[in-house]
Amino acid sequence: MSKIAVIGSNMVDLITYIDRMPAQGETLEAPGFALGCGGKGANQAVAAAKLGTDVLMLSKVGDDMFADNTVANFERFGIDTRYVQRVPGVSSGVAPIFVQADSHNSILIVKGANAHLSPADIEAAAADLRECKLIVLQLEIDLETVYDAIEFAHRHGIPVLLNPAPALSGLNAEHLAHLDFLIPNESELALISGQVVDSPESANAAARSLVAGGIRHVIVTLGEQGALYVGEEGEFRVPGVRVEARDTTGAGDAFIGCFIHHWNQDADIRHAMEQAVAYSACSVMGLGTQTSYPDRETFKRFQQQR
Ligand code: RIB
Numbered sequence: 001m002s003k004i005a006v007i008g009s010n011m012v013d014l015i016t017y018i019d020r021m022p023a024q025g026e027t028l029e030a031p032g033f034a035l036g037c038g039g040k041g042a043n044q045a046v047a048a049a050k051l052g053t054d055v056l057m058l059s060k061v062g063d064d065m066f067a068d069n070t071v072a073n074f075e076r077f078g079i080d081t082r083y084v085q086r087v088p089g090v091s092s093g094v095a096p097i098f099v100q101a102d103s104h105n106s107i108l109i110v111k112g113a114n115a116h117l118s119p120a121d122i123e124a125a126a127a128d129l130r131e132c133k134l135i136v137l138q139l140e141i142d143l144e145t146v147y148d149a150i151e152f153a154h155r156h157g158i159p160v161l162l163n164p165a166p167a168l169s170g171l172n173a174e175h176l177a178h179l180d181f182l183i184p185n186e187s188e189l190a191l192i193s194g195q196v197v198d199s200p201e202s203a204n205a206a207a208r209s210l211v212a213g214g215i216r217h218v219i220v221t222l223g224e225q226g227a228l229y230v231g232e233e234g235e236f237r238v239p240g241v242r243v244e245a246r247d248t249t250g251a252g253d254a255f256i257g258c259f260i261h262h263w264n265q266d267a268d269i270r271h272a273m274e275q276a277v278a279y280s281a282c283s284v285m286g287l288g289t290q291t292s293y294p295d296r297e298t299f300k301r302f303q304q305q306r
Contacts, residue, residue: 002131004053004055004134004260006041006058006136007117007135007149008041008058008136008137008141009041009140010042010059010061010074011037011109011114011140012036012038012066012092012095013038013095013289014094014096014097015097015287016030016032017033017099018030018098018099019100021098021100021106037070039095039114040138040166041057041059041137042290043250043254043257043289043293044138045057045074045136046074046257046290047256047261047279048257049077050077050257050296051295053261054078055077055078055079056080056125057083058117058122058125060116061085061086062091062112063089063090066094080128082125083121083124083128087116090112093110094109094110097249105249107249114140114141116142119144119148121145122145122149122152126152129152129156129158133158133264134161134264135153135158135160136161136163136256136260137149138163139165139166139168140166146175147172150162150175150179151178153178159181161183161260162181162182163253164182164183164184164191165185167188168191169191176210176213176215177214179214182210182218182219183221183256183259184218189203189206195209200225200237203220203222204230208235210230211231216231217230217231217232217269218231219231219273221252223240224240226241227273229273233270238270238273243281243284243285246286246287247287247288248284249289249292250289251281252280254282255277256276258272258275258276258299279293282298
């Protein structure tokens, strides 16, 4: 199995479990707190690595107490960190996260060092990137770097996947047209397509418009409703997996990490989506982001039990 490259963010997740959001000027006691490794790029890389994929990570950490721990965390999962570099005089990325009792979350991100990952870093890693079977991107780094990575992949015939999160409007259609995979959730899909997405039918229609624009495969994650596919292989839906959710933070990243792991094995998109839906359902049963991602054995047990 060949290597997958993730070009993206890492964050320190500052997760506060709350009963409700405080009002302006109010101080409120919260029942719990956890510090964890997060960031959409890092989460996707760690999920894939936990399942056994060989991952090359391109990312930037800051010049602070968090940096060494982030690099050590990547290394703990066997991720290649040769291109995870420190930026002097800059903070690491951090994400204050608020998780409500109903398992839903609100997230702030401070990009910090992540904003310094540049096209020059892609050039510096070019020889290693050319050996990868897939390049995976999100939107927590500079947009020009994302576009540069898409064009690099396109030039070298390397499949490229964009998870357009966090949601951003006005993405450049010419660059998007060079994507092999786009994996948005419903609100990201609405922003990118410029269409209202409020039903399975409207999600299909919006996804179709992106495929008409040149993207080969659009996969829309629908939370507990599963996921839908529109693209070269037709249109189909993978149903959700019912579980008792405790913390949904990073569930979308769990989906992508598991999807790329399975796609890398046999390029079977439907099977990879089925596995990814189950993996992200399993992840919401645990607390935290990366801490809630099952390894291969735990995921196997989860699937046998359901
Ligand atoms: O997708 C979840 C992630 O979003 C968190 O880990 C947080 O760091 C933000 O990047």
